[in-house]
Amino acid sequence: MSVNPSDVRNLFESHYFLFAFLSSLGTLQIAVTGSGIRALWLTPYRRVTRWLGFVCIITGVLFFFGQPLFVDGPWAAGSVQADSTTRAWGVASWDELAGARNVNDIHGGLDGVDQAIWFSLAAIIAFSVSVVFGALSIKANTRDLRVDAKLDDDDIDGLAGLVHRSYFSNLPISVRNFRLEARKFWRDGVRSADRWSLIKIISGSSSQ
Amino acid sequence: MNSIDASLMIWLNGLSGHIKILDDLMRLIASDYLMPLVFSLSMFWLWFSGKTPSQRMTYQLTALTGISALAISNVVVWIINSLWNRPRPFLDHPDELNLLFYSPTDPSFPANPIAIGFAVAMAAWTVNRKFGLWLAMTASLYGFSRVYVGVFYPTDIVGGALVGMAVYGFTSYLRRALEPLITMVVRFARGVSVA
Numbered sequence: 001m002s003v004n005p006s007d008v009r010n011l012f013e014s015h016y017f018l019f020a021f022l023s024s025l026g027t028l029q030i031a032v033t034g035s036g037i038r039a040l041w042l043t044p045y046r047r048v049t050r051w052l053g054f055v056c057i058i059t060g061v062l063f064f065f066g067q068p069l070f071v072d073g074p075w076a077a078g079s080v081q082a083d084s085t086t087r088a089w090g091v092a093s094w095d096e097l098a099g100a101r102n103v104n105d106i107h108g109g110l111d112g113v114d115q116a117i118w119f120s121l122a123a124i125i126a127f128s129v130s131v132v133f134g135a136l137s138i139k140a141n142t143r144d145l146r147v148d149a150k151l152d153d154d155d156i157d158g159l160a161g162l163v164h165r166s167y168f169s170n171l172p173i174s175v176r177n178f179r180l181e182a183r184k185f186w187r188d189g190v191r192s193a194d195r196w197s198l199i200k201i202i203s204g205s206s207s208q
Numbered sequence: 209m210n211s212i213d214a215s216l217m218i219w220l221n222g223l224s225g226h227i228k229i230l231d232d233l234m235r236l237i238a239s240d241y242l243m244p245l246v247f248s249l250s251m252f253w254l255w256f257s258g259k260t261p262s263q264r265m266t267y268q269l270t271a272l273t274g275i276s277a278l279a280i281s282n283v284v285v286w287i288i289n290s291l292w293n294r295p296r297p298f299l300d301h302p303d304e305l306n307l308l309f310y311s312p313t314d315p316s317f318p319a320n321p322i323a324i325g326f327a328v329a330m331a332a333w334t335v336n337r338k339f340g341l342w343l344a345m346t347a348s349l350y351g352f353s354r355v356y357v358g359v360f361y362p363t364d365i366v367g368g369a370l371v372g373m374a375v376y377g378f379t380s381y382l383r384r385a386l387e388p389l390i391t392m393v394v395r396f397a398r399g400v401s402v403a
Binding site: 016019020023024027028030031032034035036037040061064065097098099101102103104105106107109110112115116119123127157158159160161162167170171174175177178179181182185186188189190192193194196197198199200 | 231232233235236238239240241242244245248249252253255256257258259261264279282308309310311312313320384385386387388389391392395396397398399400401402403
């Protein structure tokens with residue numbers, strides 16, 4: 001049976017995206033529970049959120065590598081080492097499952113650039129989902145956060161600000177601080193950069 | 209040197225075909241999707257895992273450098289590939305190998321996936337020795353699996369690791385040469401609450 005590589009690629013793209021999304025979401029949850037960035041937690045509880053992170057990663061892996069058992073694709077009998085022109089379309093058996101995803105990019109698998117694009121998109125969406133759920137979990141935690149004096153401290157912005165307030169409350173403060181400090185930050189950066197920094201040389205401050 | 213390399217490759221690949229679960233595990237680890245995602249996720253984790261502002265800044269600059277090194281490694285491997293087209297082991301020794309993977313069509317030296325693994329491991333190692341070592345071991349296992357399934361020689365793996373480490377070193381200097389631009393990128397990301 002002849003298989004069109006673009007059909008294979010379409011199948012891989014959607015599967016890989018979900019794999020990357022679940023893994024990114026899980027990794028993000030594990031990272032932010034460790035660093036205490038509450039506005040990105042999926043639930044108001046640290047331990048539950050952390051476990052949810054592990055579950056997301058494991059689900060992503062099982063989903064991606066287990067899917068050939070249930071979904072038709074280029075992984076039917078004898079397909080692992082075959083070219084796309086001789087590849088059979090169908091579901092994989094348990095015996096072939098481990099190698100079912102091993103499809104060359106010229107036969108419809110994803111090359112490095114495709115993977116980088118889909119991973120970036122998945123990571124951005126994982127962050128966005130965390131922002132929305134985090135805003136809800138911050139709201140659920142409002143009683144605890146009201147006693148936190150740092151909630152009113154406008155010097156705390158960026159991810160540090162997300163420890164105390166939701167992304168939506170934190171964003172205007174972060175943008176304002178950036179606009180106020182950007183020029184000074186740049187000047188200080190040029191001053192403290194290495195003597196051989198290209199930016200320093202171009203701006204003419206390497207000899208100062 | 210070539211014959212030692214080929215003998216070692218044939219011996220390691222000869223371990224396959226005896227224990228099915230080991231063959232399956234190696235096929236899974238050698239996949240184009242699992243380990244590269246682990247390397248990308250490790251940089252993603254690094255970005256968000258800093259606990260203090262200064263640690264966060266260090267981790268984020270390192271993550272940016274690591275991601276850049278990963279991309280530059282691909283370019284360096286591509287340049288080396290265009291200078292030296294080393295045939296894959298299953299082409300040189302078709303009767304002696306048990307191929308458990310598809311037949312890649314690009315040159316064998318250096319191993320591209322190992323180069324990106326070691327570039328990322330080096331980045332992690334500069335800020336967290338244990339994490340960096342863990343990633344280096346993961347990249348090594350990835351390399352071993354690729355030899356086991358019959359698509360790389362051991363020297364391709366060593367070459368890939370050296371390329372990855374060298375590119376990370378170069379990228380670190382490049383970052384310093386571009387300062388304060390790179391730190392400004394992180395500061396901008398803080399301005400939109402993602403750093």
